[in-house]
Amino acid sequence: MNAFEIIEREIIKYPKTVVIGHIQPDGDCIGASLGLKYLIEENYGISPIVVNQPIARFGFLGSWNLPGSVDYSDAFVIQVDNSARERSADPSFMAAPSILKIDHHIVMDSYGHENIEELLSSCCEIIASHAIRRKLKIGADAARCLYAGMVTDTGRFSYPSVDSSTLRTAATLLDTGFDLSFLISKINERSMDSVNFIIHAYSQLRVSPGGVLYMYITQDVIDRYHLTPDMVSEALSCMRDIKGYPIFVLFADLNGKIRVEFRSDRIKINQVAVEFGGGGHAFACGARLDDASRIPDVVKELEKYIP
């Protein structure tokens, strides 16, 4: 089923349409929610409300409302880039009478009344490919947002999830004429705090006896460099591409818990994330720990997957 077939049908049944992303938004989350908003405005003449948590670095793509500001009791909700209902930017969306889930993660929770679940490289790729197949008008604003999500969720079109149809979809978006080099320079822009944090992060690299590369970023470091969760995640780039270490994991303090981000070079590790109460993709997934004492357990479990 084409996502826009569902949207066209549901959008006229309810007084409002709301597009929502996930907690700790990233480029795909913001790109998918704003890209969808622009597509709906342009093609159906209805202006959806977008709800997301704050993230300054993607503010140039557009604006949105904060969680808690919307009554969902009469809304058609489109939840994007989010595999589990409790990870929504605003979990109270479950009160809505009509919910469409559009997501590209491994399916754990089909919480929508309708669910578009495809294992593509980004949620933006799903939205863009459905819009293209439905022959929608795609303007430069929508295209810029969707391209931003595609380029950031694929490590600049370098992850195994990228195939030729990903690039054909991106090419169609590029044909709308948005300024690509401006977009990429905005995406790459970083603060001096984040540069200093990366310098520090390299000094925190650890290798377990079984060969798992890991790092633990504590709250005092997060405070010292004024880091948001997405800035902390950039420490993953310090561990990627180091020869001989195909599995790496970032631990970071977050609101009294430990956020865990698992990555691998083509080794399926998402089962470990599930074992620790998380989920995600085969080679990129996440979980939460109650406290730092469990870090060695996670590392030990990952060691079993080292070839």
Ligand SMILES: [Mn+2]
């Ligand atoms: Mn995504």
